[in-house]
Amino acid sequence: MNQQPVSKKESSIFGSIARVLTYLARNSLRSNISLDHSASSTPSKASECINELSFQDICKATGNFCASNIIGEGRFGTVYKGILKNGTIIAIKRAKKEKYDKGTQMEFKNEILALSKIEHVNLVRFYGFIQHGDDRIILVEYVSCGTLREQLDGKRGSGLEIGERLDIMADVAHAVTYLHTYADQPIIHRDIKSSNILINEKLRAKVADFGFARINIEDPEATHISTQVKGTAGYLDPEYLSTYQLTDKSDVYSFGVLLVELVTGRPPIELKKPPNEKLTTKWAMQRLKHGEVVLAMDPKLRRTPASLMVVEKVLRLARQCVAPTRQSRPSMMQCAEILWKIRKDYHVAAANHSVEVPQIDARKNRREFFGIEDGNIKHRFQSA
Numbered sequence: 024m025n026q027q028p029v030s031k032k033e034s035s036i037f038g039s040i041a042r043v044l045t046y047l048a049r050n051s052l053r054s055n056i057s058l059d060h061s062a063s064s065t066p067s068k069a070s071e072c073i074n075e076l077s078f079q080d081i082c083k084a085t086g087n088f089c090a091s092n093i094i095g096e097g098r099f100g101t102v103y104k105g106i107l108k109n110g111t112i113i114a115i116k117r118a119k120k121e122k123y124d125k126g127t128q129m130e131f132k133n134e135i136l137a138l139s140k141i142e143h144v145n146l147v148r149f150y151g152f153i154q155h156g157d158d159r160i161i162l163v164e165y166v167s168c169g170t171l172r173e174q175l176d177g178k179r180g181s182g183l184e185i186g187e188r189l190d191i192m193a194d195v196a197h198a199v200t201y202l203h204t205y206a207d208q209p210i211i212h213r214d215i216k217s218s219n220i221l222i223n224e225k226l227r228a229k230v231a232d233f234g235f236a237r238i239n240i241e242d243p244e245a246t247h248i249s250t251q252v253k254g255t256a257g258y259l260d261p262e263y264l265s266t267y268q269l270t271d272k273s274d275v276y277s278f279g280v281l282l283v284e285l286v287t288g289r290p291p292i293e294l295k296k297p298p299n300e301k302l303t304t305k306w307a308m309q310r311l312k313h314g315e316v317v318l319a320m321d322p323k324l325r326r327t328p329a330s331l332m333v334v335e336k337v338l339r340l341a342r343q344c345v346a347p348t349r350q351s352r353p354s355m356m357q358c359a360e361i362l363w364k365i366r367k368d369y370h371v372a373a374a375n376h377s378v379e380v381p382q383i384d385a386r387k388n389r390r391e392f393f394g395i396e397d398g399n400i401k402h403r404f405q406s407a
Contacts, residue, residue: 076162078155081105085115095170099130099234104165113150114166118159130234131159137233138163141206145198147221147231166221166229174222175288175321182323185330186373187226188285189366192337194228195220196359199278202236203271203355211237211269215277216258217284237269257291257303262349272349278358279344283307286334286341288321304345311338329372336365 084105085092095102100118107113118131131152138149138161148164169179171191183191195215202210213235221229235253252264260276263269280291289303300306310319316335317326324330340361346352353361 076107076151076153078153078158078160080108081115081153081160081162083108084113088117097232099134099161099232100159105162112165114147114163116161116163128159131161133236133238134161134233137210137236137238140208140238141202141210143198143201145194145227145229146201147229163231164229166223166231168222168224168226170218171220171222171228171285172217172290175217175284177323180222180226183226185324185333186366186369189333189337189362189369190226191220191222191228192282192285193359193362193366195230195278195281196355196362198228198230199274200355200359203274208238209271211271212274212277213237213253213269214255214258215274215281216255217281217290220281260349262347270349271355272352275344275349275352275355275358278355279341279352280304282337282341282344286321286324286337287319288323304341307338308342308345311335311342327373329369332372333365333369336368337362340365 082088084107085103088101088103092103092105093101094104094114097116099116101116103115103117105113105115135149135152138147142148147166150162150164152162153160168174173179174183199212199215202212210233212230212233214232215230219230219232221231223229252259252267254260254263254273254277258277258280260273263273263276283289283304284291287303287307291303293301293303296306299309307319310316316338317331319338320326320331320334324334340353340358343351343353344358
C-alpha cells in the first residue's frame with residue numbers, strides 16, 4: 024500500500040486537530056490521553072506511545088489495513104486490530120473513503136468530541152485520532168471478545184448464562200447513567216444496541232460508537248428538535264421517530280429493547296419469524312402479559328427457578344422502558360438501581376436452589392405410576 028509522505032505536522036496524532044475540533048476540544052483530547060480511564064491490562068503502555076503515533080505507524084500496526092486484521096464493520100467505516108511497536112493492542116476505526124461525505128465528517132467529529140469528554144469503566148476508552156489526507160482514523164481501546172450480538176448469536180464465546188447477562192445489563196445501565204447524569208456535559212448516545220456493546224475477557228460490557236451522540240445539552244430533561252432522526256431500526260424510540268423530539272428517555276427506550284434481546288436472545292426484528300413474532304419486543308411483552316415468560320426465554324439459557332425469576336423481572340423493567348410516552352419511562356439511574364436489586368435477588372435465589380433437595384411423594388408415585396397401594400401385600404402390577 025503506497026502512502027503519501029507524512030509531514031512532521033501530519034505525523035502527530037494531534038497535527039490536524041484544528042481542522043476538526045475547536046481549541047477547547049483539543050485540550051480535552053490531550054488531557055484524556057494521560058488519564059487512566061478504567062481497568063486495563065496495559066493503560067500506561069498505550070498512553071506512552073499514543074502521543075508519538077504517525078499515520079505510518081498505524082499502517083504498520085494494521086499490516087497496511089490488511090483484511091485479516093478486520094474485527095468489525097460499522098456505519099463510520101472499518102475497525103481493525105492494531106498492534107503497536109511496544110506490543111499494545113488497540114482498535115483502529117478507519118472511515119471508508121468511498122462513503123466519506125459531510126455526514127461522515129460530522130460523525131467523525133461528533134465521536135471524537137464525545138469520547139474526549141468521558142471516562143468510565145463501562146465505556147470504551149479513547150486514545151486519540153489521526154486525520155491524514157482523506158483518511159479519518161479513531162484510536163480506541165481494544166475489547167477482545169466481540170460484540171454482545173456476536174455473543175448472543177454464538178459467533179463468539181461459549182454462551183452467556185443468565186448471571187453474566189445480568190452483569191452486562193447492569194454495566195450498560197451504569198455507563199448510560201454516567202452519560203446522562205455524571206458526564207461534564209450530559210450526552211445522549213442515540214444508538215444503544217447489542218452491536219455497539221463490546222464484551223471483554225471477563226464478560227463485562229463496554230458501550231461504544233458515539234457517532235450519533237448528542238452533546239452540549241444543558242438540561243438533560245429538555246426536549247431537543249432533531250432535523251434528522253438518528254438510530255437503528257428496532258431500537259428507535261417511536262415518540263422520537265414521530266415527533267423528532269429527542270430526550271434522554273430515547274436512550275431508555277433503546278435500553279428496554281436491549282433488555283428484551285438479552286433475555287430472549289433474539290434481535291429486535293426477525294423477518295423470518297411468524298407475523299406475531301417478527302417484532303421481538305412486542306412478542307415478548309405478550310408472553311409476559313399472559314404469564315408465559317418461559318416461552319420468551321432464550322433456549323440457550325438453563326431453566327431454573329432463579330433464572331425464570333430474573334427473566335420475568337427484567338421483562339417487567341423492559342416494559343416500563345418501552346412505554347409509549349417518555350414521561351412513563353424510568354430514568355437510566357432508576358434502571359440501574361432496579362437491575363442491582365434483581366441481581367442481588369438472583370444470587371440469593373441461586374444459592375438457595377443449589378442446595379435445595381426436591382421433595383418426592385414416594386407413596387403417590389407408587390400409586391400413580393406402578394399401581395401399588397399401601398398395605399397391598401402382593402404388590403400386584405397394574406398397567407399405567
